[in-house]
Amino acid sequence: MLFVDAAHFVYGTYLCCLWSVLRVFVRAASGRQRFNVLGAWDAVTRRLLSVTNTTVVNTDTMCQLLRAIAAEGWVGPVTVVLDNARYQRNKVVQGLAAELSIRLLFLPSYSPNLNLIERLWGFAKRRSVYGKYHPDFASFRAAIEDTLAGIPSTHAEALESLMTLEFQTFEDVSLLAA
DSSP states (O other), rough: EEEEEEEESSOBBBBEEEEEEEEOOOOOOOOOEEEEEEEEEETTEEEEEEEEEESSSOOOHHHHHHHHHHHTTOOOOOOEEEEOTTTSSSSHHHHHHHHHTTEEEOOOOOOOGOOOOOEEEHHHHHHTTTTTTOHHHHHHHHHHHHHTTTTTTTHHHTTTTTTSSOOOOOOOOOHOOO
């Protein structure tokens, strides 16, 4: 089972916290460039497959990721859990998924907590861009790529408790509907 979603890292300043008696000037980037990562997180092997670009995530990018998933050669049915983004829920993507024997499982609307990869994107943003200044887009992109490349080794221990398959369940659903 793979959890798929895109992260759009905008080249800018991400302040995590700041307090000062004196006036502090913080260097800032333009915020006009984006580094897009369309990723598939394998919750069992704890591996990330990704497709990156600096333009836009669209149907072609999604098809590229599906081909990368199929190239892994997993035995048995492959299920991909994803949200209802327009580029994921169209005939081209669904046709390619059927051709590659990949089952697409769409999450209900407004349920990002059910997609495990959302936790990974938050972790990547905290590790690579929060509270850090990158003088140019190349160093910004390199910081994100280094964080993602370090997932199986450098960040494995930090992700141990974050990337679990434990989801909160509710026993008395009638209380939630009220």
